[in-house]
Amino acid sequence: MKSQIIVSLAVASFLLFASRVDAGIINFDDGTLGVAVESFYSAQGVEFQNTSWRDSLNYPGTSGALVIGATNNGGLSNIYAYQKADAVIAKFQLGASSISIDAVDVGDNGFRIDAYDSLTGGTLVDFDEVLGTGFGAGSVDKLSVSATLIRRVEMYQLAAVSVDGVLVDNLEFSSSVNQVVPEPEILSYWSAGLLGLLVRRRRHEKSVA
Structure with missing residues (x-):
């Protein structure tokens, strides 16, 4: 649930800081x-x-x-x-x-x-x-x-x-x-953050299993 909230916030920030x-x-x-x-x-x-x-x-x-x-x-x-x-x-x-x-x-x-x-x-x-x-x-x-x-x-x-x-x-x-066209810096930060969240979630799932 926490990871879903973080991802939603990341998407919202991406849309907010993108240029049109x-x-x-x-x-x-x-x-x-x-x-x-x-x-x-x-x-x-x-x-x-x-x-x-x-x-x-x-x-x-x-x-x-x-x-x-x-x-x-x-x-x-x-x-x-x-x-x-x-x-x-x-x-x-x-x-x-x-x-x-x-x-x-x-x-x-x-x-x-x-x-x-x-x-x-x-x-x-x-x-x-x-x-x-x-x-x-x-x-x-x-x-x-x-x-x-x-x-x-x-x-x-x-x-x-x-x-x-x-x-x-x-x-x-x-x-x-x-x-909507993202600024290059915003896109790179957003992509890196999302990738980090996915890796963290996968590690968590493995530890639970």
Whole structure:
């Protein structure tokens, strides 16, 4: 009985000191120009693929000095231009219910965001796209997707009508469920304590037998 009470208290403390991940916003201004983003934002539950920080060029609609673009853009002359085969990819470890990004300077190449229910492959659950005119100078478009569960989004230009590119900034997301994520220190202490209780209980049972 005593051990059950202690275990219950351990579980309660675990839930009390755990942190809850519900939503987030990433403005990309804390990175390094030209460096691959990859797992830089993993603490926020988001990892990127084929994504590097780019200069915002101080375009209207950007939040600061940096935006993101494709690391490998298929050899296009404009580093801000990339097609579907070389999409910028964001993966959400806990899943998301809604995601939005700001697409700056979208011209006649257009821009699209696809949402999938799996980290790889999966089913297309939503998409949003915009088609601008000319080089899209001064344009700022917010593209949004939503679904019960989104694990991955892919972002890319719809066409290659011109050499014009696009700047991606201000990723916002809401988690699909209120998931409890334990702090590493809390998890290690809790696990060690629980293991100790189980070992103690087993020794007690052997001594009684």
